[in-house]
Structures are given as structure tokens and as C-alpha cells.
Amino acid sequence: MSNFDFDKTVELVRNTLVSAGSTFREDKKNAYRRAIDRESNDKARWVLETILENAEAAEKNRSPLCDDTGIPHLVLEVGENQAVTGKLLDAIREGVKQGLRALPGRPMGIMGDDSHRIDQSGGLNPDSAGVEPAPILLRRCEDDVLRLHILMFGGGPAIRGKTYRVFHKHNTQVVLDEIVNWATEAVAQLGCSPCTLAVGVGRSHFEAASMMLQAQADGCYDVQSDMEKEITRRVNEANIGALGLHGDVSVLATFMKVGPQRASGVRIVCLRPTCCFEPRIATVEL
């Protein structure tokens, strides 16, 4: 941490948050191009083309991909000789604030006490930076760096997401079948398809949700496991299509992370049917 520079860290985080909210990574652009090529429904294909055109405009303008600019979710990777100090966390927090103002983020932070924040009677904070980030997830990494992933989580996938137990009957297929069932129902209701399905499997609700977050940080549209391919293929067979207009592409890919498991007949599964823009992610080494 001898090279820690507060202002430089703030600037890096600010710029990374703006990138997360305004940019498709190259593998996602390619996934959309492949989807456009194979979509047989003209209206669904028009939606896919429009989403890609929107992404190009947002990247060029450094402006939001979607008006629901999302809640910042952060994954901080820590290498062997790196230190996480309170000052570093302060710089990250300040960078998030500045990034939300620069994007600009939608001012949707709710003010007031616990009850006011639940029923939204405390009013809206007019400052984009009033949107607090979710708690930071920390993990070790092999490279000797501090690496920060910023993901922006919209509201639609949160409505349709689910974390629940699955009795696996000592058969992986049982869990996959349940994920496909959940995802098919969720994607049909989402409205903002095509999705990328984010799936975490853990021993507790917390762990499953953290696996779901890490799956998005690590996921790549060009590299899919057999389980990820199967989930994507089976949900696409439901013919939901972009915006639910029917079609061949309801899901672009599945990002799945399976954590350690306990000796038990139960697995905890977290599914987030991310929208057509998510994962909205950018990564920086601090």
C-alpha cells in the first residue's frame, strides 16, 4: 500500500463506474451479433439490433445504457502483498459517489429512518450519489494486485430473482431442472430480455448470492461450461424472445458459480435473470 494515492484511486473508481453503466464489453457485443444472426423473428431481431445500437450510442457518449442506472455492487480482489485499509475503502466509496454523479446515475436513494425507507415516505435524495453501494465482496486473487469489479444492478432482475433451497436427490440434473424452471418463469416476466442468467449455488442464502455476484464478475460469453450451455439452451426453447415478443434468443448465456457444498440433501440456489444490459460491469486495477 506504499503507493496508495487517494485522489488517483477516486478517479479510477469514478471512471470505472461510468464505464460499467455505459459500456458493453466486447464479448457481449459479439454475443449480440451472434443472437441477431440466429434470431428468426423479425420483431425480436429488431429489438436485438436496437439494443446493440443503443449500446454503441451509450459508449460513444459515456451516457447510461438504461435509465435504471442500478445499484453499485463491488467485488474487490486482493493479491498477496496488497492491503485493504479504511482509507482505501473511503477512496472507493468517494469514487463511487463521483461516478454516480458523472454517469449520471438515477437519483433514487430513499431518505429517512427504517420505516420511511421501506414505505418510501422519506422522500428521494435528489443527488445521484445518494444511492449507496451494496456491501463490498472481498476475495483473494492470484495476481499481486488490487482489482475492483463494479457491477450495476437494476431493479427488474431483482423483482424476478430468487434464492431458495433445492433438494437435489443426489442428482445434479435435479438442480439444473429447477434452475431451468425458475429461469423460464422469470425470463417470461422480466420484460427486458434477452437475459444473461446469473446463478450461484452455496450452503446459505448469503453464500449463494455471493456466488451469483462472482459468477457475473468472472463470466464470459465466449466461454461456457456444459451446465451453463444446457441451462441457456433449455430456457431458449421456451420461445420467449427479446422483450417477450417470442423468438429464438431469450437468453444470451448463463454465468454459473458453484461454491463449496455441505453434506446434506439441500443446495441453496440463487438465480438472477439479468436484463438485456447486464452484467453492467467494468474492472480496474487500483
Next chain:
Amino acid sequence: MTEITTPITDEVINSLNVGDTVCISGYIFCGRDAVLPKVVKLAEEGRLNEINVDLQGGVIFHTAVSPAGVGPTSSNKLEIESSIEPLSKYGIKLHLGKGALHKETVDALNRYNSVYAVIPPVTALLGDKTLEQKVAAFPEEGMEALHILKVDRYPAIIAAAHGRSIYE
């Protein structure tokens, strides 16, 4: 591509079918979860004149309006979908959002000769098509206040009309 300009007449609605691609121009209302129940309440009490709002032939876009831009929120959220029937009754002709509606709502749209259209959530592109914006009522709701936009050729697909839905 069918061009639609507000205020929308019954004749225009009669000519629309599920699956039609349309472009919407003119002045449109924007509202979502927080404000639509308030607008419904005023309409049912015959007090819309208090906020100087005329819903006849109008469009309601289910969106917030903020510095981040506009984009559809899920129209099947409880407070939004439950506004569709009463607002149709009081003059709204086109509800603009995203997501499947329940059959009861599709039937209610038909009863009042209104339609539902879905719009891709393309905030960066819609920004260039939004010419004016102002708060129409309930400014205390911030980005969720009732807004009026002047728009130029917002693209959409008719998703429910005349008792039919594209999600069937």
C-alpha cells in the same frame, strides 16, 4: 411502421393490431409506481382539473424521468398495472411500457378501446428523441412525478389490442 401523433383518436386505435410497429410523436405523460395511483384517485374524484391535466387521447409512458434519461419500467408491477383500466376509462389511449400484462388488463384495455405497447429500454437512443420535458404534477415525487415529454418518433410494438396480447 405506423406513425402515431398525440392526441390519439378512436379511429387510430381501431386501425392498430397486435404486432404492429409504431412511432409515437407529440406530448406524452410519464409516470410509474408512486404517482399513477395518485392520478387515478384524482380522476375518480373528478379533480384532474386541479392539476391541469387532460388525459383524453393521451399516452402514459411507464418510466421515471431523471438526469439518467427515460426507459420503460415493468408495466406488470402492481401499482402500475392496476392503473391501466381506470386511466383508460378516463381517456388514456396508449399505455407504453414493458412486460406481459394479465388477461384481465388486456380485456379492460379492449373495453375502453385503448392499447398497450412495449418499447425497447434504449435510454441512450430515446434521449435524442426527447425534445422537451417538464413536471406536470406531484413534484414532491422527484423522478417519479407525473411528467410531460414532447417526443419525436419513439419506436414501439403494439403488445395488447382489441382483447388480444402478443404474449398469448
